[in-house]
Amino acid sequence: MDEMRLASWDDRFWAWLIDVLLMSILWQRILTAQELSAFRPEGIALLGFILFVYWTALEGYRGQSLGKMLLNIVVTGPVGECIRFRDAAVEAFGKAFLLPLDCLIGWLYFRKKRQRLFSRMADCIVVNRTE
Numbered sequence: 807m808d809e810m811r812l813a814s815w816d817d818r819f820w821a822w823l824i825d826v827l828l829m830s831i832l833w834q835r836i837l838t839a840q841e842l843s844a845f846r847p848e849g850i851a852l853l854g855f856i857l858f859v860y861w862t863a864l865e866g867y868r869g870q871s872l873g874k875m876l877l878n879i880v881v882t883g884p885v886g887e888c889i890r891f892r893d894a895a896v897e898a899f900g901k902a903f904l905l906p907l908d909c910l911i912g913w914l915y916f917r918k919k920r921q922r923l924f925s926r927m928a929d930c931i932v933v934n935r936t937e
Contacts, residue, residue, distance in 0.1 A: 810886050812920045813879040813932040821873030822901070828872060829856050858895075858902035866894030870935075878935045881925075886933070893928040900924025 833853045834844075842849045864871045869880040869888055881897065883889055889897075900908035900922055912922035919931055 810933045813934050817877045817879050818932055821877045824873030824876060825871045829860055854902045858898050861898035861901055862895045866891035879932055880935045881930050881932050884929055889930050893930055896928035897924050897930050
């Protein structure tokens with residue numbers, strides 16, 4: 807990656823929303839098949855688990871979820887290198903289970919690199935794809 811430009815919070819939000827909507831379709835199908843309620847703890851936990859696995863797998867493998875692919879942004883290490891599955895799992899955990907806290911702390915303390923708390927813990931940044 808030649809020159810890295812940090813992705814905007816707006817692009818990151820839209821990528822997140824696309825991912826959540828896509829995975830919610832799968833979640834709803836599983837809920838229906840298993841006769842689970844979306845409003846019970848096990849239904850909510852299932853969505854978190856699906857999102858965690860989805861983000862860990864795709865961002866650990868390619869650095870991009872489907873939402874990020876559509877918006878042409880990518881998760882990288884601090885100098886543009888690919889992230890490892892371990893890093894993707896740390897970052898995905900914050901998004902899947904603790905997003906409000908993850909974002910709030912990131913917005914307050916890590917503004918310069920536009921990192922969420924768990925992105926900072928994984929030493930990852932989100933940049934615009936230049937290729």
